[in-house]
Amino acid sequence: MKSSRFFRYSLPAFCLFWIFGAAFVQAQPAKKEYQPEVGQAGKDVVWVPTPQLLVDKMLDMGKVTAKDYVIDLGSGDGRTVITAAKRGARALGIEYNPEMVELSKRNAAKEGVNDKASFVKADLFESDFSQATVITMFLLPSINIKLRPKILDLKPGTRIVSNTFDMEEWKPDETIEAEKGCTSWCTAYLWIVPAKVEGTWQLPQGELTLKQTFQMISGALKSGTNTTQVNGKLNGDQISFTAGGVQYTGHVSGNSMEGTANGNKWSATRRR
Numbered sequence: 001m002k003s004s005r006f007f008r009y010s011l012p013a014f015c016l017f018w019i020f021g022a023a024f025v026q027a028q029p030a031k032k033e034y035q036p037e038v039g040q041a042g043k044d045v046v047w048v049p050t051p052q053l054l055v056d057k058m059l060d061m062g063k064v065t066a067k068d069y070v071i072d073l074g075s076g077d078g079r080t081v082i083t084a085a086k087r088g089a090r091a092l093g094i095e096y097n098p099e100m101v102e103l104s105k106r107n108a109a110k111e112g113v114n115d116k117a118s119f120v121k122a123d124l125f126e127s128d129f130s131q132a133t134v135i136t137m138f139l140l141p142s143i144n145i146k147l148r149p150k151i152l153d154l155k156p157g158t159r160i161v162s163n164t165f166d167m168e169e170w171k172p173d174e175t176i177e178a179e180k181g182c183t184s185w186c187t188a189y190l191w192i193v194p195a196k197v198e199g200t201w202q203l204p205q206g207e208l209t210l211k212q213t214f215q216m217i218s219g220a221l222k223s224g225t226n227t228t229q230v231n232g233k234l235n236g237d238q239i240s241f242t243a244g245g246v247q248y249t250g251h252v253s254g255n256s257m258e259g260t261a262n263g264n265k266w267s268a269t270r271r272r
């Protein structure tokens with residue numbers, strides 16, 4: 001008696017619930033994947049993606065190989081990080097927009113490189129990028145200038161590659177244009193963080209005084225009563241200069257340098 005009442009009243013209600021419930025589920029639109037829009041606001045810079053052609057050229061300029069650790073400052077949809085990871089490098093994207101970070105992770109997974117490519121939601125101004133061997137960026141001139149002191153303190157030889165925006169008085173070591181197939185944002189600059197050599201150095205034959213403006217060096221080599229002018233350049237920890245018509249090349253390691261000049265070995269130690 002009791003069970004027949006249950007079937008009479010509850011079963012139709014259950015069936016109606018089931019039919020309308022299923023219809024409601026079907027009526028829900030499938031959850032859309034996040035689609036970024038070119039020009040959308042970012043914390044300090046809007047999002048504009050680097051054309052893939054230029055991404056490739058930027059990584060070529062930075063000579064990115066599997067030995068590198070590449071960090072993209074403001075990594076957008078992750079394309080530079082993913083491309084570096086495809087070259088076998090370890091790569092990290094620092095991006096403030098959490099939806100772009102999640103999108104980048106999905107993109108890396110689709111490309112099969114999420115073991116090499118990682119992304120963090122962080123402010124690039126508060127991030128430590130001192131372990132990078134290559135830094136890539138597409139920011140703004142004012143941001144490049146704000147980052148410049150921190151960049152100049154990176155390990156000598158660290159390669160910095162920027163899309164379109166330069167570092168004012170710190171002239172690039174190389175500039176390239178991506179021409180074919182690239183319509184906007186097609187210039188890239190490379191800088192190599194120079195060793196710090198300004199000061200006075202002692203050589204067996206005399207005293208070398210160097211003044212340094214980014215990667216450019218000038219100064220004097222004093223030997224007895226003879227003083228000759230010095231002009232040269234740094235390429236990371238590689239130094240080259242001429243003094244009295246002699247070409248000196250060598251490498252800097254903290255407070256010492258050594259190399260060759262006219263086929264003879266030379267070395268110097270920092271005095272101050």
Ligand SMILES: C[S@@+](CC[C@H](N)C(=O)[O-])C[C@H]1O[C@@H](n2cnc3c(N)ncnc32)[C@H](O)[C@@H]1O
Nearest residue numbers: 042043044045048049050074076096123124138
């Ligand atoms: C011009 S886009 C470049 C994107 C990517 N690097 C590329 O080349 O395709 C700049 C990116 O920096 C991000 N961004 C802006 N300010 C930031 C900040 N303070 N910290 C981290 N990311 C930031 C933006 O959200 C945007 O994705």
